[in-house]
Amino acid sequence: MLKIRQEEERDYKKVFQLIEEAFRNMEHSDHQEQFLVEKLRKSDAFIPELSLVAEDENGDIAGHILFTKLRIENDSETFESLALAPVSVKPEFQNQGIGGKLILQGHHIAQELGYQSVILIGHETYYPKFGYEKTSNFGISFPFEIPEENGMAIELVKDGLKNKNGVVKYPKEFGID
Template sequence: MTIRQEEKKDYQQVFELTEEAFRDTEQSDHQEHFLVEKLRKSEAFIPELSLVAEDENGKIVGHILFTKIQIVNDSESFESLALAPVSVKPEFQNQGLGGQLIREGHRIAKELGYQSVILIGYEKYYPRFGYEKTSNFGISFPFEIPEENGMAIELIKDGLKDKKGVVKYPKEFGID
C-alpha cells in the first residue's frame, strides 16, 4: 500500500470510492462523496491533508480528508482540524488501512503545525488512535450528538489545553 497526497487526476476515483465506502453505512447521510467535492473547493481545504491509499496496481482503495475548523468561545477562536471522512473500499475494510491513513494524516498535520483534530465517529474505533471525548477538553458541537461520538486528539502535548468552546465547521459542511 502506498499513501500519498491526492491529485486532481484522483478526484473521480475518490468520489466513487467514498460513495461505495459509505453505501451500506447506517449512520451515514450518504452525502460524503459530495462533501469531499465541496470541501476541496473551500478555504478550509489543505491539499497536503487529502490523502489516498493505492494498492500495488495503483488503484485507489482509501482516502482521508482533514480540513480546517475553529473552536470558538465568547472571547477567542482556535484553529483545529476536522477529520471527515475516512473512506476505505469495502473489500479492504477491517485490514488496518483506515488506521494507516489516520496515522499518516496525523504525522503530516503535526508537521504542518496543527495541534489537534476533532471528529464525530464510532466510539469503539477512534480511541485506539488516541482520540478521547471532546467533553474531556471542554469542547462541544453546534448540534446534538451522543457524547461518546464527539472525539478529539492532541497532536502535540497540551494541543487543546485551555481551548474550550464550540466547534465551528466551514459552511460546506452544511451546519450552521
Template sequence: MITIRQEEKKDYQQVFQLTAEAFKDMEHSDHQEQFLVEKLRESDAFIPELSLVAEDENSTIAGHILFTKIKIVNDKESFDSLALAPVSVKSEFQSQGIGAKLILEGHHIAKELGYESVILIGHEKYYPRFGYKKTSNFGISFPFDIPEENGMAIELVKDGLKDKKGVVKYPQEFGID
C-alpha cells in the same frame, strides 16, 4: 503493498466513487459524503497535503482521508483545529489496517504543518485506539446534538487543546449553521 500519498486531481473520480460506496450502507450517514469531499476541495478549509489516498501496487485507490480546517470558538477566543471527515476504505480492502495507516499518516503530516489537534465524529470503539478522547473531556462541544461518546478529539502535541474550550465551528461546506 499499500502506499499513502497526497491525493491528486487525477484521483478525484476514483475517490468520489470510493466514498459513495464506503458510506452507502452506513446507518448514521446522509450518503452525501462524496459531495462533501468535492465541496471541501473548493473551500478555504481545504489543505491539499491532508487529502490522502491509500493506493495498492496496481494504482487502485483503496482508501481516502480528508482533514480540513475548523475552529473552536467561545465568547472570547477562536482556536484553529482540524476536522477528520470523511475517512473511506473500499469494501474489499477493509479490515486490513488501511484506515489506520491513513489516520496515522494524516496525524503525522498535520503535526508537521503545525496543527495541534483534530476533532471528529466517529465510532466510539474505533478512534480511541489512535488516542482520541471525548471532546467533553476538553470542554469542546458541537453545534448540534450527538451522543457524547461519538464526539472525539486528539492532541497532536502536548497540551494541544489545553484551555481551548468552545464549540466546533465547521466551514459552511459542511452545511451546519
C-alpha cells in the same frame, strides 16, 4: 504493499466512487460524503497535503482521508483545529488496517504543518485506538446534539487543546450552522 500519498486531481473521480461505495451500506450516513469532499476541495478549509489516498501495488485507490480546517470558538477566543471527515475505505479493503494507516499518516503530516489537534464525530470504539478521547474531556462541544461518546478529539502535540474550550465551528461546506 500500500502507498499513502497526497491526493491529486486525477484521483478525484476514483475517490468520489470510492467514498460512495464505502458509505453505501453505512447506517449512520446521509450518503452525501462524496459530495461534501467535492465541496471541501473548493473551500478555504481545504489543505491539499491533508487529502490523502491509500494506493495498492496495482495503482488502485483503496482508501481516502480528508482533514480540513475548523475552528473552536468561545466568547473571547477562536482556536484553529482540524476536522477529520470522512475516512473512506473500499468495501473489499475494509478491516485490513488501511483506515488506521491513513489516520496516523494524516496526524503526522498535520503535526508537521503545525496543527495541534483534530476533532471528529465517529465510532466510539474505533477512534480511541488512535488516541482520540471525548471532546467533553477538553470542554469542547458541538453546535448540534450528538451522543457524547461520538464527539472526539486528539492532541497532536502535548497540551494541544489545553485551555482551548468552546464550540466547534465547521466550514460552511458542511452545511452546519
